[in-house]
Amino acid sequence: MTPENSPNLLLTSIERSYEAYLSLETSDSQDRSLGIKAMATGLNNAFDAILEANTLDLEMSREMAVPDILIDWLKLTPERLSKTVEILHSLAELPDPIQQVFNAPYRLNTAGTYCQLMPLGIVALVYETFPELAAIAAGFCLKTGNSLILRGCNASTHSNQIIADVLQSALKEVQMPRGCLEVLSGENGISIQDLVTQDQCLSLVIPYGRPSLVQQVTQWATAPVLKSAMGNCYLYWSPTVDLDMVRWVILDSHQSEPDPVNAIEKVLISPTHKPSVLVRLFNILQENGFELRGDETLSTEFKDYLKPVKSSEWNTPYLSKIITFKVVQDLSEGITWINKYSSGHADSLVTDSYLESRQFSTEIDSALVYINSSPRFDRHPNQGEATFLGVSNQKGHYRGLISLETFTTLKQVVQGQGK
Numbered sequence: 001m002t003p004e005n006s007p008n009l010l011l012t013s014i015e016r017s018y019e020a021y022l023s024l025e026t027s028d029s030q031d032r033s034l035g036i037k038a039m040a041t042g043l044n045n046a047f048d049a050i051l052e053a054n055t056l057d058l059e060m061s062r063e064m065a066v067p068d069i070l071i072d073w074l075k076l077t078p079e080r081l082s083k084t085v086e087i088l089h090s091l092a093e094l095p096d097p098i099q100q101v102f103n104a105p106y107r108l109n110t111a112g113t114y115c116q117l118m119p120l121g122i123v124a125l126v127y128e129t130f131p132e133l134a135a136i137a138a139g140f141c142l143k144t145g146n147s148l149i150l151r152g153c154n155a156s157t158h159s160n161q162i163i164a165d166v167l168q169s170a171l172k173e174v175q176m177p178r179g180c181l182e183v184l185s186g187e188n189g190i191s192i193q194d195l196v197t198q199d200q201c202l203s204l205v206i207p208y209g210r211p212s213l214v215q216q217v218t219q220w221a222t223a224p225v226l227k228s229a230m231g232n233c234y235l236y237w238s239p240t241v242d243l244d245m246v247r248w249v250i251l252d253s254h255q256s257e258p259d260p261v262n263a264i265e266k267v268l269i270s271p272t273h274k275p276s277v278l279v280r281l282f283n284i285l286q287e288n289g290f291e292l293r294g295d296e297t298l299s300t301e302f303k304d305y306l307k308p309v310k311s312s313e314w315n316t317p318y319l320s321k322i323i324t325f326k327v328v329q330d331l332s333e334g335i336t337w338i339n340k341y342s343s344g345h346a347d348s349l350v351t352d353s354y355l356e357s358r359q360f361s362t363e364i365d366s367a368l369v370y371i372n373s374s375p376r377f378d379r380h381p382n383q384g385e386a387t388f389l390g391v392s393n394q395k396g397h398y399r400g401l402i403s404l405e406t407f408t409t410l411k412q413v414v415q416g417q418g419k
Contacts, residue, residue, distance in 0.1 A: 010190050014201045016179025017122045017147040023177040024145040025119050029096035035176045036139050040088035042170035043135055047081055053158040061155045069319055073258050074129040074156050084132040087380045090387055091139040097404045098145050104412055111416040117408040119145035121203035126151045126192055126217050128209025131159035138167055138181050140389055144407040149182045151195050196221035208390060211317060229345035229393035230261050231317025233375060236334040238351035239270040243277055245350050247284055252374035261377035261391055262346040265318050267325050268334040285323060293324040314341040331356055339365045345393035346375045367393050367400040
């Protein structure tokens with residue numbers, strides 16, 4: 001496909017997506033769930049082909065000196081694929097969100113008023129590696145009656161294509177409308193900017209990857225954007241809390257694989273923390289493969305453990321096993337610092353004070369607040385029925401965990417009696 005033909009290809013894909021959305025909007029919930037189960041079965045039967053294509057992408061990425069973090073995100077394993085299949089099966093079994101009806105927040109005389117969740121329309125996912133994310137997003141969109149357009153990065157071309165082929169074949173077998181899942185790539189001559197400026201057609205654009213990708217898509221897009229966030233999460237360690245809790249919260253937050261969405265990267269401490277306790281924590285973290293950094297005071301006092309931090313790092317996610325420590329005078333100063341420098345999507349507190357917990361939960365300007373709990377992100381937690389695509393830190397379309405309801409919009413209905 002030559003670049004000259006790319007506008008026609010983009011327009012054709014969008015037209016098919018729109019026609020599919022019109023069909024999905026009024027489709028039966030059981031049919032959409034059947035489509036999700038078909039995608040799960042298709043993936044489950046194609047592990048070998050997917051892993052073979054992924055190996056080719058990995059080899060090419062290393063030759064092209066792709067950053068190590070992207071290679072980590074790109075590398076598929078049977079476990080990652082099995083997790084994806086599990087998520088799809090879970091989505092298929094969940095209640096239909098677009099059938100939810102609830103009371104409107106107002107009443108009108110002589111008329112009944114209610115609200116109903118409805119599909120958004122056409123959703124575009126722009127994702128940086130994470131090949132399996134295409135299947136998860138397809139499950140979210142199909143469950144909520146939306147059509148999906150995928151635009152992956154060049155580093156994962158082969159993985160993206162084989163996964164898309166498997167998904168589209170599965171959807172065709174169960175007679176899902178053509179166009180409910182469209183795939184675009186740079187090889188088609190269609191740039192990310194070409195896609196995200198189709199504001200007359202797209203209902204939502206979701207960029208997923210490094211902050212640089214999210215920022216670039218947000219700047220380009222004329223369609224609504226749901227910004228996903230990753231990394232640069234803060235923890236305030238109250239001086240009365242013992243080392244064991246802090247150790248567990250930090251280490252557990254980094255266990256999310258492959259994307260450390262809510263991993264704690266910055267730790268704020270009190271001047272009253274005992275040096276011996278800090279050294280014990282530093283040793284534990286280093287034994288677990290972490291690189292440690294500190295502000296001027298701490299890096300001078302603990303020069304055998306901490307490297308000096310650059311000022312630009314306080315508002316920059318590492319997205320790797322690096323943790324930086326800083327001294328603040330009290331919780332109020334810590335909250336001010338976090339609100340200024342964190343990514344604003346998941347910040348934590350460990351404390352044994354109820355007053356501190358209330359102050360933190362009230363004053364922290366973050367989408368998710370964790371108190372004496374690990375912020376570890378899991379797309380499909382073991383407990384409960386919830387399933388999540390990621391986390392958003394914006395205050396516009398949606399904020400917090402990106403769930404099925406994120407892919408819906410609200411229709412308010414006023415039904416009178418003709419008088």
